[in-house]
Amino acid sequence: MTEGVVFGATLPPWLLYPATLLIVLSLALRLWRVPSAIAAFTCFALAFRYLAAAHHTFTYSPSPIGLSWNALGSSAVFLLGLLLIRSRHLLLKQLIPCYFLIAIVILSGLANHTIPKIIDVGVKFGYLVIMTIGVYEGLLALGEKRMTNLLLWAFAAPIGFQALSIAFHVVKASEGDGSVSYIGGYNHEAAFSIILATGLLIACFATGIALWRRSLLLFVFMAAIVLANYRTAILAFAPLIVTQFNLDIVSRFSPRQRSIIAVALLGLSVLGVLSAAWMFRERFQDIVTTFESIDKLIKPQSEYTMAEKQLLSARPFIWSAYIEAYIDGSLRNHLLGYGPDSWIGVMTVYAHNTLISALYEYGLLGVTAFVVLWATMLYASLWAPAGVRGKLIAGHLSFLLLNMATMPHWMLEGDILYGVLCGYTIYMLRRTADERKPMKMPTGAVNAPFAGGLVTEVAPKPRPNMLKP
Template structure:
């Protein structure tokens, strides 16, 4: 029954995407929209697209490779060579070195394909925003989210629910395979809506609220935590715009109390899902120990994440000095541990060593600084809080291991490195808008 719903909405979404890219859409923006839509559509039919099809590659994997190569052919070399991406390339160089040192050829190829997808999406969005402006580009990007958002709403209406693997609680994920990857798609939708200007789209506040509700219904804790900073900043900026200047000092004080009360209310209403987080925060010093010293009760804390982190860190500390510097190699955890680390920073320490982790932290730090330096201060805070939320997500899962998570971060970075306040003069001429965009 729900498969039929998927097919109907997939066809409808294809039509909407076609309309979106055929009107006022340059080739770079069209590439971003189609790439996102293709990934979301293929993932919706995971029963078919996840199985190996050719040479061990699934349809999803082949699509990712196709997106990566198509993007490299599309983008000008000057985009790939942007100075703002320097530290990211240094991090990628660390991955290559780790792969060569440890002779992890297949792991290196898999990881580099994923990061190439990230680079081409971020680069194409950079070019799209440069030509059309931020708001037009992000409005077009929203069309790609029609399918997952619609399917999740339909899953609620039709009672299509999945019990989460960790605790059996209900997750509405629109018939997708796993709540982790799906929640990243919905978080991306929510953040894109939040980054649009208030006058760029109708019902912006309602769409943002819908996105927040859908993230909660997806019921993946780390994604819920990831959107909290953006949600707080979005609500703050929305209300602040309506407050007179003379009342703003009082408003700022009340806002702090309001955010605190909202956090306590959320903690209370969702204590069954977030109780382990408070247990971890209150006793983290007692949990820093070798994995063999964990009791059965301690192994269950935070869905066993703390215990998993201990396994990785302990293995890293017992490794040879060369491995501590350069890591065990890309995806070296596979075949050694039953589960991936559920923490990007812990995983990168194990896979790429201290050098790779420091390069990664420097890269994400440089993007944070770029976001904060955006000239439009309200937008800068929204973008900065979005990126903080994404980095929080990485503390308890690995969005950069999933294509969906990489797409989320690519959208944030594409906006961050773009001239969000500027549009090419040729695109501003009323009489030449359609002509100039059509040529691209």
């Protein structure tokens, strides 16, 4: 143990409260000048959640009505967003899979008589819808450059608190290998890493700032994720990071040179990934061991050895309990699961995999609903403009990877992350549709061939007949 290091999960009050006051004042001043109410609300929703999570010793405690203060605040933000968004945007086609998922949650809760949990889980997915529409409308109101720059202000709290935890050596010892996590006084490195990943995602799309500033921001978020020491987030967002830096470099060359540069960058990226794997080889050694013996890990929990239980922070061991319980269930459980949040009080920890958890809670229909939602948004990203298509696809793939070893949809931080990604995806899909709309031709316009296509040009007015008296 390092001498002089304080092991804990909360910043001391004499650090936390003055920093919070400074951040709140700065955010209030910035949001006051935003001309769009929905854009200001979206930034506020992110910042509110991130500040509330930092004060978890109070916000996670129960209020007089039983719900935690955090749940009450999140519900209030959800209702405020529902009042501010345009109701017609609730009918966006890309949101239909989300409504299908909410319907499955309700059906599962009713079938298993876990009705109180329906509200809690329903609000989480409703929050996802509100965040998606909020980002979409904010982009329509302010434009891509101003909206992404505005959203970055919400990360003053997590980045600032992490910097304080580094400066004052407030860390959390969360792994058995002796490593520590700088999580800025937040409750858990999973939620904190997802917050940082959201900032990384927004920074990738922040085109309104100079390239060197955006590169600096990306480096800050990447370093912050590494210091948070949550392996799942580090691995999951590697595709987005590699894609982002490659596209930034390639875009600075002429179209004729880009193919050659892309091949060279691909080789450098492979070397970079291999170098990173070598640097973190001890931290990720059990991943290799797990994949080498994956066929031996598909078995009941009672057959696991002590060494096998430790692999991937016990994830295969945890997954086997959920799968075994699902197999032993009735036909109703196979179709609709055991109900929303039914693992609480039954399993030791949550499933650490969205699909395995969905299989247990919502059955085959729930797994189908998640897959349809992810596939819909990923398909929509394929139609984005060429300049952002690669980053959007990489962002969706990173989010899918994240779901394979943790459960971002179970945390509001994860639903915010996916809401930002989906809102930006739908906005880019609309931009593509607008660009493909045929332009209205002025009166007297004709189509003339030019450079292998059609361009619009106005037919010349007929000259007056000078011979006429």
